[in-house]
Amino acid sequence: xxxxxxxxxxxxxxxxxxxxxxxxxxxxxxxxxxxxxxxxxxxxxxxxxxxxxxxxxxxxxxxxxxxxxxxxxxxxxxxxxxxxxxxxxxxxxxxxxxxxxxxxxxxxxxxxxxxxxxxxxxxxxxxxxxxxxxxxxxxxxxxxxxxxxxxxxxxxxxxxxxxxxxxxxxxxxxxxxxxxxxxxxxxxxxxxxxxxxxxxxxxxxxxxxxxxxxxxxxxxxxxxxxxxxxxxxxxxxxxxxxxxxxxxxxxxxxxxxxxxxxxxxxxxxxxxxxxxxxxxxxxxxxxxxxxxxxxxxxxxxxxxxxxxxxxxxxxxxxxxxxxxxxxxxxxxxxxxxxxxxxxxxxxxxxxxxxxxxxxxxxxxxxxxxxxxxxxxxxxxxxxxxxxxxxxxxxxxxxxxxxxxxxxxxxxxxxxxxxxxxxxxxxx
Ligand code: GDP
Ligand code: IMO
Ligand code: MG
Numbered sequence: 001x002x003x004x005x006x007x008x009x010x011x012x013x014x015x016x017x018x019x020x021x022x023x024x025x026x027x028x029x030x031x032x033x034x035x036x037x038x039x040x041x042x043x044x045x046x047x048x049x050x051x052x053x054x055x056x057x058x059x060x061x062x063x064x065x066x067x068x069x070x071x072x073x074x075x076x077x078x079x080x081x082x083x084x085x086x087x088x089x090x091x092x093x094x095x096x097x098x099x100x101x102x103x104x105x106x107x108x109x110x111x112x113x114x115x116x117x118x119x120x121x122x123x124x125x126x127x128x129x130x131x132x133x134x135x136x137x138x139x140x141x142x143x144x145x146x147x148x149x150x151x152x153x154x155x156x157x158x159x160x161x162x163x164x165x166x167x168x169x170x171x172x173x174x175x176x177x178x179x180x181x182x183x184x185x186x187x188x189x190x191x192x193x194x195x196x197x198x199x200x201x202x203x204x205x206x207x208x209x210x211x212x213x214x215x216x217x218x219x220x221x222x223x224x225x226x227x228x229x230x231x232x233x234x235x236x237x238x239x240x241x242x243x244x245x246x247x248x249x250x251x252x253x254x255x256x257x258x259x260x261x262x263x264x265x266x267x268x269x270x271x272x273x274x275x276x277x278x279x280x281x282x283x284x285x286x287x288x289x290x291x292x293x294x295x296x297x298x299x300x301x302x303x304x305x306x307x308x309x310x311x312x313x314x315x316x317x318x319x320x321x322x323x324x325x326x327x328x329x330x331x332x333x334x335x336x337x338x339x340x341x342x343x344x345x346x347x348x349x350x351x352x353x354x355x356x357x358x359x360x361x362x363x364x365x366x367x368x369x370x371x372x373x374x375x376x377x378x379x380x381x382x383x384x385x386x387x388x389x390x391x392x393x394x395x396x397x398x399x400x401x402x403x404x405x406x407x408x409x410x411x412x413x414x415x416x417x418x419x420x421x422x423x424x425x426x427x
Contacts, residue, residue, distance in 0.1 A: 017041025030058025040298025071250020236275025
């Protein structure tokens, strides 16, 4: 049985939660590997509708071991309420495990995210304000507090005292803000420690066992390739790598153990937050797609920006992730659009280019070159076989496949678990 890394191919919100929930039915382990509660993964199945921020979307299949990997930054307050929400809905979380190496989002990270965004003024990144950037900065700067620290309350106090000393200096001297109370934060985190202690384990041991038993492991990515700190639209992106390479580090699975990489793409593009998006639509079609698809952020409720499918960016995403197949979601959203467009190249400074530029300034100047295909103008949400799709929809999927240079293994025609069309095995 292989290890499958599942990654967002665009700017996030491609439908990763839905696809993980669907594939988890045949998996043994699902491990979330990056981001934090900036993620919002929607799952709709026989148990109801759920918006997960930290818990892996395999949680609804009770024999699947669900791991929050070392690469995730965890806000314990959010995790605690997510576990409580799931339990209240009758979802068992006894098969959830948290890596003892994961870093924690602390109250000062939330405040810093807010203050840093304010200080960027007109150049704000549009973060989710979940403290993600500051938490990953502390991790890299060796000032982080980890889940294993929750298991040693004396050690926690000592480390928190040292870290908060420097944070409070920053708040009072740079931001002219009041200091935060060490005692209050310590007491609060002791409550989380008691709640979460039984979930915190050395997950690398569990993954080593799973691989030795040749179990099917799904690595669940968060965000999307175009938000990657190295290859995305820097600085308009997130602070941990959503790529398959990030998955290797963030799950604790060596790169040569990953057999397949599945990229999740919407049949069009969306983006929340600021930064360039070459195919963005500012017209009635964009509004229509937003309304049909109810494109509002799962985590923040912000309206998502809408654009045509960008095959230039998608090809880059395929290459950088080493995709072995693609899942194309939300095809049904385009059901009533008379003609659909795919961006096949950019025009930059009067020249045609087929690569994704590194610089935000260049990306903002890129004008999309489109190929236009006729729409299918009929509902497809009931379809379960590719050849039962209207020919125009089949043609749209095949053209995207051709332009991306990667086979489409599945496509989705609705938000529920069963609204999937399998073309080829992705595992
Ligand atoms: P994620 O962050 O990648 O897990 O995606 P989100 O959950 O943030 O956003 C994806 C949205 O699309 C959710 O509202 C899903 O319920 C919905 N969705 C996923 N696949 C499909 C699909 O094929 N058709 C439709 N109409 N909605 C879908
Ligand atoms: P899922 O896993 C969409 C975006 C934010 C912002 C940028 C930086 O649901 O696909 P951050 O809070 O990470 O510092 O914000 O990244 N962003 C996402 N956009 N889906 C997500 O996650 C995102 N996580 C972060 O909107 O532009
Ligand atoms: Mg989302």
